[in-house]
Structure formats: C-alpha cells, structure tokens
Amino acid sequence: MNSAQIEIQLIASLVAIACAIPGTFLVLRKMAMISDAISHSILPGIVIGFFITHDLNSPVLILLAALTGIITVILVEYIQKTGLVKEDTAIGLVFPALFSIGVIMIAKNANDVHLDVDAVLLGELAFAPFDRCIVSGVDLGPKSLWIIGAILLITITLLIAFFKELKVSTFDKGLAASLGFSPAIMHYGLMSVSSVTTVGAFDAVGAILVVALMIAPAATAYLITTDLKKMLWLSIGFGVLSAISGYWFAHWLDASIAGSITTMLGFIFLLVYLFAPSKGIIAVLYREKQQRTEVSLLTFLLHLKNHTEERERHVNHLQEHINWQKVRAKTVLELALKNNMILVEDNIVSLTEKGDEFTSLAIDYIISNKDTKIEDMKDDFFLFRG
C-alpha cells in the first residue's frame, strides 16, 4: 500500500463520516430527497464560482455552491407553502431547472476549460491525491483532504454543541418550539451543513456518491436501531466500512472508486434489509405469517365456543365450514393442540378449560374494542407461537 492509496482511503472515509452525520438527521426528518436536490442544484453555483475564481478548489466556489444549495431549499419550501403542489413535486421541479441552468452555462461559456458535467456528477477519487495543497513550498497532503477535514471538524463541533436541540427538534417540533429553540434555525442550520458537506465532497467523490453516502448508511442503521446515538455511530461505521472495502473492490476490478463504494453501500443495505433482527424482510415476513396463523386460531376457537352441538364440531365439518385449505387447517389444529386449547376425541373437537378461558377473554376484548390487548394475552396463554 503506497501513500496515495492510504490518502484515497483516508479521504473516502472522511467523506463517509462527514456525510453520515447530516444524513442521519435528513433520514429521520424525512427529507432525504433534499440531499439529492441539493447535489444537483449546486451546479450553477459551482459554475458561477468557477467563472469568478477560475479555481475548482477555492473557498469562494464552495461558499457560492453552498449558497445555491440553500437557495434550493428555500425555493422548495416557498413553492410548497403556496399549497399549489406537494413537497416532493416541488423538489422535483426546482432541482432539474437549476441543473439545466448550470448545464447550459457550462455549454455556453466553459467549453474549453476543465469543468464538465461528468466530473461534477461523478467525481474521480483516484485523482484526488494529485491535487496537492502546497503552502510555502511544503507539501501538506491532498487539497481535498484538507477541505473535507475542515468540513468534518465543523460538522462535528456543531453536532456536539447542538446535539440536544437537534434531537428535540427532529422528533418533536412542537416541543422544540415551546422550549424556545426555533425549529426554523435548526432546519436551515442542518440544510446549510448538508449543502456545505455536499459541495466539499462533490469534487472528491461526485454528487451521486454524496447522496448515497448520506442516505444509505443512515437508512441501514435505522433498520437496526432506534436509538439516535447508536444510529449515528452505526451509520458512520457503515460509511467507513463501505468506503474502504469499496476502494479495494475498485482496485481489484480496475473500475470507478465512487461507483464501487456505492455498490458496497448497496450490498450492505441489502444484507441488513434482508436479515436485520426485527425489521428485516425475513423477520417481518415470518412475523406476518405467525400473526396470520394466530388470528386463524382465534377464529377457530371462537367458532368452537359458539357451537356446542357435536355435529358442528366434527373435524371434517370444521374444514368445510371455516373454509380453510387442508394444510392451513392442520397447522391451526396442531397449534391449538400444542397449546392445550382443545381436545380431539373421535374426530370431535372440544375446548379445554384453558381454551375456554382464553376465548372468553378474547371476546371481551373484541367487544370492548381493545384488540391490541389480545397480543399481550397471547403471551400469557401461549406455550408455542404460530
């Protein structure tokens, strides 16, 4: 591993951390798409900044671009406030318009300079180390490392200083307002940080990767935990993990680093999406199946309680009467037997004392509209779940 490789990984990891922090709050505030909008609409800001300074890395350019990002947010909010269209439509209208302006400006005026749409949108991490920051002849490392490091430092300082305020205003806007911190200031503060991060990172990793790095780690972490602090740490972890593994993946296949980091992010998300302990797809599907069987069981028990005649309680009769398929009927019957709810004698099914008690309670809850209590009751009665 040579120094350029270390530097690339360092930059990628720093970008990942810098993106994960605002990303977490964006996901929690249901504003994830705003980051996509910002990443596109900063283009005109960058172009104007470039005309003024003729330097892709100057702070003026970053400031201008961040300003465009904030203008985007304000525009989106203004359009939304008029009530003419929904928020998502507002986002979808604003950013392509701004982006078009940027593209046209590039096409008209900057044809022969080093600034094209590909570079802005996709970025190229591999070249980052060649752009050195040289102060009075001393090589201090890649420029983007310094830029992103400074942004990260600001973000972390702000996060620690305003953690409590951010937390309250994210989860309970009303409470935050009544406690005296203005939700508007929090909102625009967060938006400014997101814009600055997007701009600072775009030139190293490209706009699309910025969006991916903001949303994907936070979304993945959100599937695993519901604790804000844990979620922050986890998303930072996922971000760094995919940054480094993505780099090696790209190195191995000789493909774009930004692309392969995104691919790793997607891969990690897919894994968590499928296998997360309580919110993953497999867990959810299993729970749904379990609940279906248990509801069937309840229906079955209620049916038994309503019919005292032997003829109604014959196994075959039950099958036609409740209209279940064979497998289903068998699962439910077995579950009931396992839980000691019913007795089967000569193909006649009858409720046991326990089954009777359970059913009466269930009826009470259903009549008094407290269906949710049945779930707690199941814990008390069931030895085996569906």
Next chain:
Amino acid sequence: MLGSFAVLRKQSLLGDAISHAALPGIAIAFLITGAKDSNTLLLGALVSGLIGTFWIRGIITKTHLKSDTALGLILSLFFGFGMFLLTFIQKQPNANQAGLDKYLFGQAATLVESDVWMMAIVTGICLLVLLLFWKEFKILLFDADYTKTLGFNTKFIDILITSFIVLAIVLGLQTVGVVLMSAMLLAPAAAARQWTNSLAKMVFLAALFGAFAGVFGTAISASQNNLSTGPVIVLVASVFVVFSFIFSPRRGLLFKQIRFIKNRRDLQLHKTLAFMHQIAETHEDISHPHAIKILNNFQGFTRGTLQKLVEKNYVTLQGNMWSLTEDGFNTASNLYNQQANNE
C-alpha cells in the same frame, strides 16, 4: 401525460429514481449482449427500472423507512452501481462501448428514425391502455380503498400504471437524459394541475404542455450554437410551470393575492358599517347625522371606504356629517345576525 398520475399519486420523485435506476440495466444489457443495439439496452433499462420501483415499494411497505429515504437510497445505489459497471465496461477490450454514456445526458440530435418510430408506437400503446383502463386508473388514484371493495384487482392496476410510467421514462432517457427526465415527467403535469380540477382535462393539458415544451425547447436549442436540447426543454417546461403558478385563474398566486386583498377590503367595509350601526342604534332616528370625526377613533376608516358605502347606498354624506340609510341599517343588522349565527 403519465406524469399526471405520478403527480397526483404523490410519487413525483419516482421518475427521478427510475431514471437513475435504469442505468445499471443499460450497462448489464450491454455486458450480456456486447452490442449497442438501442432496443436491447432499453429493455435492460426497463427491467432494472422496474426492479428499482418494486424494491422501493417493498422498502416502504415492509420496513419503517419512509418513502423519501427509500427513493433516495435506491436512486443513488442503482446509479452508483451503474457507474461502477460503466467504468468496468470501459476497461474491457471491446471497442464498442463508446457512447453508452450518452444515456446520462441524452442527445435528441442523435436519434435515428427507428428510435422515433419506436417512441411513437409506445406512446400509442400508452394512450390505448390509458383509454381502456381510464375508469380503473381514476378510481384507484382518488380512493384506493373503495376500489378494493369494488372488487378490482388493485395490485394489477397499480403495477400497470407503474410499468407504463417506467416505460415512458426509459424511452425519454435517450432524449433528455437521466437528470432531466424527472422534470419532463413532472413539470407539464404540475403546470396542468393549476388550470383544472378534472383528471381528463389535466392529462390532456399535460400532454399539450409537454409537447409545446418539446417543440419550443428544440427550436431554441437549434437556433443557438452549443445549446444542448435537454436542458433547454426543461427550462421551457419550468417557465410554463412558473407561469401557471402565477396566472392560473383559480389557484394562481396572482389571483389568490387579488382575492386576498378584496376580502380584506370587504371585511373593513363591514367593520365600518357595523360601527356605524352601533352608533345609529342609540338614536331613535337611524338616519340621524353624525360627524365623520367619530369614526376616527377606530382604525381602518378612509375616505375611500366611506365613498364606497355611499356608492352602495348604505350611507349618505352631507358635508362633514354622515347618516345611515334604511338600506344600510338593515344590511348592518343582518351582518350582526350572520355573525351571531356563525358563532
């Protein structure tokens, strides 16, 4: 056209997500066939767009992640994966790969006749399906639960709409490119929404706006050097939207503001009238003249409002004095009754 459904279904950004999600499909189709036949590539884009859409759907329904997160997630992940594949392809020894990235930004100028025919055919099919399932689409759009109780297969209709939106997007990709496709889908529909409340009219208007934006945009970009078609079309469409926002007769900002001012004036007029009524009530003769000065101790009175009241025959003016007419007194007392009723 199909954008109308997207806007009304609150899935506006779906277009953006799909257009990004189509990229890996294009790349994979190229990797498999090794040829740059636009139909195969579009098929690949269609498939990966659909996968993206249904994955988004899956994330929203099965987990507690919100729709915006799901959209942003799929969008960026698929696009990143697509970029990854594209750069991977570029390193392959097959020299045929150049030009795949024209799908990123679109080039209307590179379209050949067969592409245009293809688009025309697909547009025709879209229209046909739209007409056939018009009732079903409409009812699903506005009341999904009701549709279910009526016995329609909502899932099927839903998938049908989504597939056609994806199809339209994938076709448009060639013309305006990934980033601007969402605007093509949204802008005409959002503009059309301001002019009408009827779905049929809205769809028709959206198609009209879209076509106009296309024609004007192409014309403008052709008249100037160095202007790519896609962004110009989008800007023209955006101008339509802004125009509609401001000038549409019922929902537009301009008329809203005018209505707002008018209402406020009416209210002030009522206030003056009510105040006069209060004074007049204390006298036996309701037309007993009073000095205009008394009105001064409450705000909102101007000579203009007084003049207006005179015009309406509620008040007569004599020098510095005003007096209520019979008509004005009745209106004012009714005003009070109405307020009492409302409370």
